[in-house]
Amino acid sequence: MDPALLRPGRFDRLIYVPPPDKTARFEILKVHTKNVPLAEDVSLEDIAEKAEGYTGADLAAVVREAALRAIREQMAECMGEANNECKKSDIECREKKIRDCMAGKGRIVERKHFDVALKKVRPSVTQDMIQFYQNWLEKARQQLPRTNIKPSTFT
Structure with a gap:
């Protein structure tokens, strides 16, 4: 930072905003998981404990990544079911089975999805x-x- 920016009259206040502590991370996780179906094995307190150095944006990315992992897992299961029930040449049947399967199941985000997401999304504050x-x-x-x-x- 240019020292000239710190001369009197440039800024009224200098405020240091530290990264969120465990309690703040827990509250941030609650906000970002409000509309995410969580399995009973998910503890936001445990995730907040593990997420030292994560900002609010990092935590939002963790929740998104965990949800996407759950959706990908469901999609793979549905594709497997469609492959078992339909002939390989019957693309219409496979697409319908996959669509019905994806619509019929609400994918719940589990602890394992968060564990993988925490490994993939790294904290931005060191x-x-x-x-x-x-x-x-x-x-x-x-x-x-x-x-x-x-x-x-x-x-």
Whole structure:
């Protein structure tokens, strides 16, 4: 960042917004899974615990990835059923069976889907990044009048 941006009159306040803690991650997960059918083995608290360093956008991506994995799994099952019930040359029959199968089942997102999603979607905030911003904030505190920096926002 150009030091000229930190001169008096450029910004009224400098605010450090840390990545979400476990409680915030849990609340973010609740929002993003509101319309997602979850299996009983899914614990949002456990996922929030495992998701250290994940931002709100990262957590949204984890939920999307888990849901897509569940849908892909269902699609593979339906295709298998259609292949067993229809002749290979009867494409119409296979398409109808797949369509009926996909419509008839509501795919529930299970813990295994989240486990895979957490491995695929990596956190965008690293400890090095957090340390960089904490150091930057300390440096900014030394350069600017104390009234311009909100220490209560720093954790």
